[in-house]
Amino acid sequence: MIFLIVLLAVVLLLAGFEMLLVLGVPALAYKEIFYAKLPDPAIVQKIVGGIDHTTLLAIPFFIFAANLMGAGQIAAQLVNVVKALVGHTRGGIGHVVVGGSMAFGSVSGSAPATVAAMGRMVYPEMRRAGYSDKFSLGLLVASAETSLLIPPSITLIVYGWMTGTSISQLFAGGLAVGIVLGLAFALFVWLEAGKGGVTREPRLPWSERLCAIWQAKWALGMPVIILGGIYSGIITPTEAAAVSVVYAIVIEAVILRSLTWKDLFAITERSAINTAIIFVLLAMGGLISFFVTLAQVPNGIIGMLDQVDAGWITFLMVANVCFFIAGMFIDPNSAMLILVPPLFPVAQSLGIDPVHFGMIVTLNISLGMITPPFGLDIFVASSTLGKPVAQIIAGVWPFVVVNILVLLLITYVPQISLFVPKLIFG
Secondary structure, three states, X not given: OHHHHHHHHHHHHHOOOOHHHHHHHHHHHHHHHHOOOOOHHHHHHXXXXXXXXXXXXXXXXXXXXXXXXHHOOHHHHHHHHHHHHHOOOXXXXXXXXXXXXXXXXHHHOOHHHHHHHHHHHHHHHHHHHOOOHHHHXXXXXXXXXXXXXXXXXXXXXXXXXXHOOOHHHHXXXXXXXXXXXXXXXXXXXXXXXXOOOOOOOOOOOHHHHHHHHHHOHHHHHHHHHHHHHHHHOOOOHHHHHHHHHHHHHHHHHHHOOOOOHHHHHHHHHHHHHHHHHHHHHHHHHHHHHHHHHHOOHHHHHHHHHHHOOOOHHHHHHHHHHHHHHHHHHOOHXXXXXXXXXXXXXXXXXOOOOHHHHHHHHHHHXXXXXHOOOOOHHHHHHHHHHOOOHHHHHHHHHHHHHHHHHHHHHHHHOHHHHXXXXXXXXX
16 A cells, blocks of 8 residues: 555656645545544644744745845855966866855855856856866756755755754754865866866966955855854854845845845745745655654664664665655655655664764755756756756766765765864864
């Protein structure tokens, strides 16, 4: 009977139903078959309980702040700073794409917002510098995934809410893992540039570099406030999200005058829609988690691992494969809502640190954002740049391989994920 429930979800997915129904209809069918006596108000309570948590308040704030900065000048100023510092190196504008994506990620926490903002600014420059169209598109889409790891990451906030893991510690771990992923992409850029035909930006004297940094002082203030406030303990991640919105509005609308009141209303509307989509999925995720617990799915997985004498190494490999397959067909948030509830208790039983497992989950989510055929950021790039989806997919595949290699490194070397959290929090 469980197989029929899973089959129903697959049929709904293939038929093109919204993820709300793909997740919700099988869950309600499971309730009617196995827990028919469970009162309907209890189901409503679980759905509402899925979003009734103060931690989740950070999500709409960070989405709003990301949209504000993407439409204003903060994103461009951050890219100009990176260009001044590394544009002259071998790979030139390719390194600016990676560094700029990490910088924008440090104030937005959203991969789609990073793809849209970076694509408009640097894609033409990559083509002028001599990069192929395929490589340029692949790098733009893949580099944006660092924003899911570099704090403030919306994905890490959702994982922390689902598992009860400290978001501040997750942010610290994500900082280290995001830098590792960014360095891997930068190495790939360096190798590609070595083939020849790629120009560099002129080396700027330090006086001009410092001038670029000074001109971007308002943009650089955002990550300082967010990360400095969180790691110093002055503000919580949720409070930092609220501060980021106020800061972005003041800088973009009042100081830089890059946004009008009409722009603010349009951005607010778009942010509300984005938030509603995520929260509807989170609400349904609360119901799924409830039934996963009732069905004792984690205990079943633990029993199966005991039977085959499998340890944490095998478990993490299986978890990675599950996330990879899910990421090819459903959106990353849905994959996390489906897979984390049954897998996280098993990870705990095997002694896997929650922060380490969170880094593995988030890297898998990052991979799912760029994995064909339904990688979300592929379609964002297509819409932003007016490029065919097939053309972007052709450029993304090499970066999928790089992402998988980094995923294996993070999976089996836990110290990379845990070094910074232990350094800051002990």
